[in-house]
Amino acid sequence: MAAVGKTHATRWTVINVLVVLYALFPVWWIAALSFKDPSTLTDGNYIPRKWTWENYRGIFDTSEFTRALINSIGIALIATAIAVVLGTMAAYAVARLRFPGKRVLIGMSLLIAMFPPISLVSPLFNIERIIGIFDTWVGLIIPYMTFSLPLAIYTLSAFFREIPWDLEKAAKVDGATPAQAFRMVIAPLAAPGVFTTAILVFIFCWNDFLFAISLTSTEAARTVPAAIAFFTGSSQFQQPTGSIAAAAVVITIPIIIFVLFFQRRIVAGLTSGAVKG
Amino acid sequence: MQAEPAGAPPPPEAEQARKGRAASAGARQERRLGWLLCAPAVVVMLAVTAYPIGYAIYLSLQRYDLRFPAEAKWVGLSNYGAVLTSPFWWDAFWVTLFVTGVSVAIELVLGMAIAMVMHRAIFGRGTVRTMVLIPYGIVTVVAAFSWQYAWTPELGYLAELLPSGEAPLTEQWPALWIIVLAEVWKTTPFMALLLLAGLALVPEETLKAAMVDGASAWQRFIRVIVPLMKPAILVALLFRTLDAFRIFDNIYILTAGAQDTGSVSILGYDNLFTALNLGIGSAISVLIFICVGIIAFAFVKLFGAAAPGAEVKR
Numbered sequence: 001m002a003a004v005g006k007t008h009a010t011r012w013t014v015i016n017v018l019v020v021l022y023a024l025f026p027v028w029w030i031a032a033l034s035f036k037d038p039s040t041l042t043d044g045n046y047i048p049r050k051w052t053w054e055n056y057r058g059i060f061d062t063s064e065f066t067r068a069l070i071n072s073i074g075i076a077l078i079a080t081a082i083a084v085v086l087g088t089m090a091a092y093a094v095a096r097l098r099f100p101g102k103r104v105l106i107g108m109s110l111l112i113a114m115f116p117p118i119s120l121v122s123p124l125f126n127i128e129r130i131i132g133i134f135d136t137w138v139g140l141i142i143p144y145m146t147f148s149l150p151l152a153i154y155t156l157s158a159f160f161r162e163i164p165w166d167l168e169k170a171a172k173v174d175g176a177t178p179a180q181a182f183r184m185v186i187a188p189l190a191a192p193g194v195f196t197t198a199i200l201v202f203i204f205c206w207n208d209f210l211f212a213i214s215l216t217s218t219e220a221a222r223t224v225p226a227a228i229a230f231f232t233g234s235s236q237f238q239q240p241t242g243s244i245a246a247a248a249v250v251i252t253i254p255i256i257i258f259v260l261f262f263q264r265r266i267v268a269g270l271t272s273g274a275v276k277g
Numbered sequence: 278m279q280a281e282p283a284g285a286p287p288p289p290e291a292e293q294a295r296k297g298r299a300a301s302a303g304a305r306q307e308r309r310l311g312w313l314l315c316a317p318a319v320v321v322m323l324a325v326t327a328y329p330i331g332y333a334i335y336l337s338l339q340r341y342d343l344r345f346p347a348e349a350k351w352v353g354l355s356n357y358g359a360v361l362t363s364p365f366w367w368d369a370f371w372v373t374l375f376v377t378g379v380s381v382a383i384e385l386v387l388g389m390a391i392a393m394v395m396h397r398a399i400f401g402r403g404t405v406r407t408m409v410l411i412p413y414g415i416v417t418v419v420a421a422f423s424w425q426y427a428w429t430p431e432l433g434y435l436a437e438l439l440p441s442g443e444a445p446l447t448e449q450w451p452a453l454w455i456i457v458l459a460e461v462w463k464t465t466p467f468m469a470l471l472l473l474a475g476l477a478l479v480p481e482e483t484l485k486a487a488m489v490d491g492a493s494a495w496q497r498f499i500r501v502i503v504p505l506m507k508p509a510i511l512v513a514l515l516f517r518t519l520d521a522f523r524i525f526d527n528i529y530i531l532t533a534g535a536q537d538t539g540s541v542s543i544l545g546y547d548n549l550f551t552a553l554n555l556g557i558g559s560a561i562s563v564l565i566f567i568c569v570g571i572i573a574f575a576f577v578k579l580f581g582a583a584a585p586g587a588e589v590k591r
Contacts, residue, residue, distance in 0.1 A: 008399060015394055016401040023408040026462065027415065029434065030423040044437045090318040098304075099311030105319060112322055116523045116569050118542040119562040122336060122549050123329035146325035149318055178310050207416050209526040210542070214550065225418040229530065241426060248419040255414040263407040266414075270467070271474035 027252065034245035041241060055246035065247055067219045068227035072251065075137050075223060076205040079144035084198050086145070087152025088190070092182060094153065095160035096168075109150035117147065121214045128215060135217045143211050148201040155200060155269045159193025160186075196269040199258050206254070224251045330566065337559035344553055356560035366561070368537050369544040375453065376540065377521040380460040384517060385510070387461065388468030395469065396476045409466035417463060421530035424459045449536045456538060459527045464520070468513050475509020476502070515576045519569055541565050 033041070037050035059065040094102060124143060128134040133142075163186060171181045212226035219227075228247050231240040259266065337356050341349045360366045395405055412420070427433040430444050445451035479502055487497045503510070525542040528534060534543040545565060549558035 012399050012401065016398065016405055019391060019394060019405050020408045022462075023411045023466070026420055026423040026427070027411060029427055030419065033426060042431050044432065044434050046434065086318045086321060089314040093311040093314040097307050097311035097314070099308040101312070101315070105315050108319065108322060112326055114519045114569060114573055115326055116542070116562075116565045118523065118525065118545045119333060119566040120326065120329050121546070122555060122559045122562050123332040124325075125549065126336065126555065127329060127332065142325055146321055149322055153318065178307060203414050209416075209418050209529070210546070213529075214546070225416050225526075228418060228422070241432070244422055245426070248416075248422055251416055252419055255416070256411065259407055259410040259414055263403065263410060266410055267406055267470060267473075270413075270470050 030245050030248050033241065034249045036242065038242060055242035056250075059243050059247050059250070063219060064227060064231070065224070065243075068222050068224045069250070071137070071219075071221055072206065072223040072225075075140050075144065075221070076202050078137070079141045079148065079205045080198055080202045082141070083145040083148045083152045083201050084156075084194060087149055087156050087197065087201075088194055090149075091153050091156030091160055092186065092190075095157040096165070096186075097178070105153075109153050112147065113150035113154075115147070117143070117210050121210065124211075125214055134215060135220050137221050139215050140208075140211060140221055140223070143215070144205045144208060148204045151204060152197050152201055155197045156190075156193055159196070159269075160190060162193075163189050192265070193269075196262070196265040199262055199266060200269050203255065203258065206251070330563075333559045333562050333566075336555055337563050339556050341556040341559075342554050352556070356556045357564070360557060360560050360564060365544060366541070366564075369534075369539050369541045372453065372538060373522060373524065373540040373542075376456055376460065376524055377518060380457045380464075381514065381517050381521055383457070383461050384465045384468045385514065388465045388472055388513070391465065391469035392472035392476055395473050409469060411466075412463050413466040413470075415463070417526040418530055420463050421459055421527045424455060424462075424527075425531050428455055446532055447536065449538060452532050452536060452538045456524075456527055456531055459531060460521060460524060463527075464517060468517055471513035471516070472506065472509060475506040475513075478509070479505045511576065511580050515573065518572055518576070522569060522572060523565075541568070 029046070032046055032048055034055050035051050035053075036043075036045075036048040037052045037054070040048065040050045043049060090105065093099065094105065120143065125134070128139045133139040167185050167189070168181045171185045172178070176184065207225070208223070209225045209229075212223045213229065216222040216226060222230075224247060228244050231244050231247070338351060338353055339349055340352045340356070391405075391409060395402060395409070398405060425446065427435040428445050430436045430439075430441070436443070436445070439445065443451075445455060483501055483505070484497055487501050492500065523542055524540045525546070528538060528540050528543050529546075532538045534540075534547065539547070541561065542565065545558055545561040548554050548561055552558075
């Protein structure tokens with residue numbers, strides 16, 4: 001047993017280390033770049049030889065980045081809030097109520113989940129310019145919440161199916177209407193699922209690039225991924241590598257925090273929505 | 278059957294079905310609440326996708342150059358003719374197909390391996406799951422920059438491995454493989470998680486029985502696990518194929534579509550925002566939409582991929 005256990009342990013250690021390296025290496029590399037002094041930037045070393053905070057100080061000194069960071073946080077939070085509220089309502093109906101048209105709703109969200117965003121960019125660009133929400137927060141919140149709604153509805157309805165519904169029946173026996181049962185009994189039970197969905201939707205909005213570069217033209221609503229792509233060096237002979245790396249690390253921090261603290265929830269949310277149906 | 282009221286879909290709860298004979302006040306209330314709760318989501322989804330795609334079709338039938346908006350003119354299908362006879366569209370189309378096909382194939386194999394690791398690991402399971410979520414969660418643009426810098430001569434660790442003077446991102450095929458690499462790295466964890474959920478549904482007893490019958494590990498995998506996981510595999514493939522076909526962020530950062538490495542999404546973007554040609558750009562948008570529709574249809578019809586959410590029977 002001991003010998004078998006040992007070879008097993010070694011094998012699993014090697015496999016685990018490989019997976020960890022696979023996942024972390026590109027992240028480590030860009031983090032290392034962000035801490036490198038300009039003079040050692042091109043040494044190709046995995047660990048900075050000369051550490052510096054200069055790149056971070058640089059990006060936080062410019063409104064180009066700070067403004068984009070505020071945009072990113074605000075837009076993603078608002079879009080997440082709306083998508084989760086609308087998604088919770090629809091998912092409750094899908095999971096619990098019987099009504100004609102349920103299949104249409106499910107089919108429609110599936111269609112939108114598969115929708116190529118580029119197909120919407122040209123009409124949205126034109127519509128938003130005409131009604132005056134081009135290059136505003138609203139102009140990005142609208143496509144974000146729409147494209148994350150299917151994700152929200154799937155994940156939430158999968159969570160809602162796992163809730164002990166007898167409690168709802170008990171509430172109804174006690175004279176609660178379906179609406180009251182939803183608000184007072186089910187909503188608190190559903191909170192963990194809602195929270196998980198909110199994380200997934202936030203990651204989705206945080207990640208977007210295509211809408212962010214297409215539907216903005218100034219700092220007014222440009223989010224960080226789009227802003228990074230437009231970073232320029234302080235002179236035409238200087239590449240903005242250090243600034244881009246530092247900005248990249250900053251917007252990766254929330255993701256790392258989510259992953260570290262809510263790993264189990266994220267996995268449950270991603271898999272339940274997609275496979276169990 | 279005759280006695281049942283028409284129009285009511287067969288409900289999952291049998292004892293409730295019998296109660297549905299006369300639509301009671303409660304059932305009506307339930308139906309109204311159902312519609313009411315879904316209405317906002319439906320309205321938003323229709324308003325932000327159905328209406329604009331209709332508008333995109335309308336725009337695609339016009340000659341509409343944003344530099345000369347006054348000269349917008351109805352031209353019928355000629356934008357589609359221009360796109361479909363243009364080598365740019367076909368180059369982008371084949372690049373997109375190549376990147377989609379190759380990266381999804383690699384992801385399936387690698388994702389299955391990682392799913393197995395997550396499923397079977399004796400220890401460190403939590404660590405592995407946490408770690409694979411990092412590529413999933415990280416902003417695509419960030420990851421793309423990391424790969425770009427890794428392959429930039431005199432800067433990156435991967436470029437250092439090549440003979441000096443090589444700049445892989447400036448040549449078509451090396452650049453395409455780097456795009457595939459970036460895509461695979463980022464999205465394999467998602468594939469692995471979907472497959473992991475499918476793996477969890479494979480009953481342990483069936484595997485034990487196969488083992489008793491003398492099936493080798495490989496035989497158990499091919500003959501038992503894969504057939505049982507077919508629905509999960511198809512859903513994962515469908516999702517990833519459609520997603521890969523829309524590839525934009527990675528290519529935009531890595532090469533910006535230079536040296537014939539642009540996908541159809543990149544081509545559409547360039548026509549809209551560089552050439553400012555709303556008519557041609559919209560025609561490309563509609564064509565991409567049609568391609569995605571064909572892929573989805575093929576998956577559902579040819580392979581019988583059950584749409585997720587379509588009440589999979591277990």
